[in-house]
């Protein structure tokens with residue numbers, strides 16, 4: 024069962040360039056740029072060979088990552104709503120237990136040797152990109168503050184202003200109490216959320232739009 028599923032998935036990934044525009048944002052209507060956010064202290068610094076779009080499987084390992092499988096369908100557009108192809112989309116995140124594979128993460132939650140945690144992809148002709156991953160765990164920052172599940176992104180292409188941001192999951196209860204999210208206006212918060220869509224797939228799918236500004 025595992026092998027055919029994985030092959031199909033890879034095939035889908037290779038077709039990502041042919042993805043139809045996913046959002047009204049790709050309809051050539053004016054879009055607000057995606058708000059920037061700090062990269063935080065856990066940008067990956069340990070070299071890693073496998074950085075492909077499937078974070079649930081590390082090349083050469085037989086077991087998948089622990090956690091709830093999710094699928095992210097993204098699109099990158101400019102502020103005129105035009106899809107941008109060939110954008111470098113880099114992302115990193117905590118594992119299902121809320122731990123980063125980073126030497127400075129002091130969270131006692133366990134590491135997951137099967138979770139890739141870091142990936143780099145490229146948008147296709149219609150600005151689309153996709154990742155298969157696991158829902159990141161929430162993690163404590165201080166006694167009174169837990170970060171809600173989020174995924175960090177760095178998005179770049181020559182001719183555009185590089186964007187570092189964080190993607191949140193629409194409706195997560197911890198979003199309301201997060202100190203970083205609360206510094207944003209309500210409208211900015213909406214622009215940073217991925218929305219769950221119903222799809223006939225075995226895993227939950229989230230859609231996320233990134234709006235880059237021309238340099």
Ligand SMILES: [Fe+2]
Pocket residue numbers: 063065117170173175
């Ligand atoms: Fe983080």
